[in-house]
Amino acid sequence: xxxxxxxxxxxxxxxxxxxxxxxxxxxxxxxxxxxxxxxxxxxxxxxxxxxxxxxxxxxxxxxxxxxxxxxxxxxxxxxxxxxxxxxxxxxxxxxxxxxxxxxxxxxxxxxxxxxxxxxxxxxxxxxxxxxxxxxxxxxxxxxxxxxxxxxxxxxxxxxxxxxxxxxxxxxxxxxxxxxxxxxxxxxxxxxxxxxxxxxxxxxxxxxxxxxxxxxxxxxxxxxxxxxxxxxxxxxxxxxxxxxxxxxxxxxxxxxxxxxxxxxxxxxxxxxxxxxxxxxxxxxxxxxxxxxxxxxxxxxxxxxxxxxxxxxxxxxxxxxxxxxxxxxxxxxxxxxxxxxxxxxxxxxxxxxxxxxxxxxxxxxxxxxxxxxxxxxxxxxxxxxxxxxxxxxxxxxxxxxxxxxxxxxxxxxxxxxxxxxxxxxxxxxxxxxxxxxx
Amino acid sequence: xxxxxxxxxxxxxxxxxxxxxxxxxxxxxxxxxxxxxxxxxxxxxxxxxxxxxxxxxxxxxxxxxxxxxxxxxxxxxxxxxxxxxxxxxxxxxxxxxxxxxxxxxxxxxxxxxxxxxxxxxxxxxxxxxxxxxxxxxxxxxxxxxxxxxxxxxxxxxxxxxxxxxxxxxxxxxxxxxxxxxxxxxxxxxxx
Numbered sequence: 111x112x113x114x115x116x117x118x119x120x121x122x123x124x125x126x127x128x129x130x131x132x133x134x135x136x137x138x139x140x141x142x143x144x145x146x147x148x149x150x151x152x153x154x155x156x157x158x159x160x161x162x163x164x165x166x167x168x169x170x171x172x173x174x175x176x177x178x179x180x181x182x183x184x185x186x187x188x189x190x191x192x193x194x195x196x197x198x199x200x201x202x203x204x205x206x207x208x209x210x211x212x213x214x215x216x217x218x219x220x221x222x223x224x225x226x227x228x229x230x231x232x233x234x235x236x237x238x239x240x241x242x243x244x245x246x247x248x249x250x251x252x253x254x255x256x257x258x259x260x261x262x263x264x265x266x267x268x269x270x271x272x273x274x275x276x277x278x279x280x281x282x283x284x285x286x287x288x289x290x291x292x293x294x295x296x297x298x299x300x301x302x303x304x305x306x307x308x309x310x311x312x313x314x315x316x317x318x319x320x321x322x323x324x325x326x327x328x329x330x331x332x333x334x335x336x337x338x339x340x341x342x343x344x345x346x347x348x349x350x351x352x353x354x355x356x357x358x359x360x361x362x363x364x365x366x367x368x369x370x371x372x373x374x375x376x377x378x379x380x381x382x383x384x385x386x387x388x389x390x391x392x393x394x395x396x397x398x399x400x401x402x403x404x405x406x407x408x409x410x411x412x413x414x415x416x417x418x419x420x421x422x423x424x425x426x427x428x429x430x431x432x433x434x435x436x437x438x439x440x441x442x443x444x445x446x447x448x449x450x451x452x453x454x455x456x457x458x459x460x461x462x463x464x465x466x467x468x469x470x471x472x473x474x475x476x477x478x479x480x481x482x483x484x485x486x487x488x489x490x491x492x493x494x495x496x497x498x499x500x501x502x503x504x505x506x507x508x509x510x511x512x513x514x515x516x517x518x519x520x521x522x523x524x525x526x527x528x529x530x531x532x533x534x535x536x537x538x539x540x541x542x543x544x545x546x
Numbered sequence: 547x548x549x550x551x552x553x554x555x556x557x558x559x560x561x562x563x564x565x566x567x568x569x570x571x572x573x574x575x576x577x578x579x580x581x582x583x584x585x586x587x588x589x590x591x592x593x594x595x596x597x598x599x600x601x602x603x604x605x606x607x608x609x610x611x612x613x614x615x616x617x618x619x620x621x622x623x624x625x626x627x628x629x630x631x632x633x634x635x636x637x638x639x640x641x642x643x644x645x646x647x648x649x650x651x652x653x654x655x656x657x658x659x660x661x662x663x664x665x666x667x668x669x670x671x672x673x674x675x676x677x678x679x680x681x682x683x684x685x686x687x688x689x690x691x692x693x694x695x696x697x698x699x700x701x702x703x704x705x706x707x708x709x710x711x712x713x714x715x716x717x718x719x720x721x722x723x724x725x726x727x728x729x730x731x732x733x734x735x736x737x
Contacts, residue, residue, distance in 0.1 A: 124706060192706055192707075193677070195703060324677065327677075327678045328677065328678040328681065328707060331678065331681065331682050331685060331711075332678075332682075333657075333679070333682070334676040334677060334678060334679055392682055392685060392686065456707075456710060459709070459710035459713065460706055460707065460709060460710055463709050463719075468713065468718060468736070469709045469710055469712075469713045469718075470713075471710075471713050471714060472710050472713075472714055473714065
């Protein structure tokens, strides 16, 4: 009796749990692998990194593609159809996406680490093919949606950024091995910077903002974020992205700086919207995952402020290194691990009543100690590595890398425990069904 | 029960305009719903033909709270009555929509969800609320209940995110029934 209410049925919207969980499990594994590769690379290589193939670039892509984007893919295919109430596409396409993307990321990162061109080409191609399936699935879903402009505009911007960054990424990979790029584009570093802007603030950043408007109110039981806020942040952050990426690729520092300043304005609007939701929340005591959200929200504007320095002519070492670190490990890794920490037990609880029994309690599924250790390690790693990038010194960097690795292992323990508790709950449910 | 607005018109009797509305033959949307078709377009087409001061009467299988909200936005006051199990009659009057909850026997939660009592428990209608307001309204209601009352939720889709939150609070979805635009869930306290 109400417009738009005849939509798909519930069973069509919920994927089998193995589909999103394979993405989350891979994200957790790549997270550990990234820190391990950084530890193996050593503090000197990490501290002065401003681009170029090698183990640090491999670790960077293990985090960006392996952890951040992998989580985004898994969360999007599960949550997007539930949020938009429109079908996503066939489950086989989600599985195909994973089997193209996950091996692609592994081969690409290995190719960067050992500097083998064919591995870079193969890994890059598989990764882009996996992302192409993602773009097809999500675009097909978003095309049917007209009633969630706040969220969908960010998702469209994310897809547009993904297409551009994938094209630039492939060009960069080919440039490593053939050097053809210098002839018609400004330079490799400029294209790499635009690729990083599109990846960090474009694809991942836009998805993070769009999903924030759905997930944060739901997790804290806060009021819905008005669509006007989402429309405004999509407009302002989209403009910032165009200026930032355009300034980077054209080598126009003032243009990139203007993008960073407008990006700060978008962040202000976004955080005000989030603050309004938090103010009305019914869960007065925020759950442990929210510590990482606070940290991410502090790191997002910090990364934009740090971006101003290299854009306005400060030396790339340490300023570009610091900017990249705050963007990837400060803002995005904090936010994504926060979401993973909340969503893994939440989805497990959601699926745990599939056999008709009592759902597993969130509080039982999510062990506390591993996430406390992860948070402490993650925070310490951020502080130590940022200090080492700015102030030099080998020991804080070395310590920061080891602490980061310890945190990622602890997060892995958390993920294993969630899945084990979910499986034991399901086994008990099966046994109870047999008895009944 | 929490409430930011409690309808009082029941005590004061039906609205004056009801006399005029009683003359209007009802549009029965129950057969349309039974065919699996959304009657929204039919209702809106009928509403388009109503002039200022005129009325429209709808027979529905449930209290169509979201429709009443939509019609209020178009300037219609409404007055509803449950005539029998599965049969509600709602009178709409085009007067600017100043009195749209009249006679609905409902309370309105801060999120805009409507609650009312029937023999089988407390009903809450969360249809057409933006997420996560349906979840918030349901949680707000069950947290306010002391006894072992059943809560009947009227939703427009299966709320996947509800079960984990209910379980944390010692509640469960006892059963569920899906009709066109009305997914009903019976919530009970864990025994």
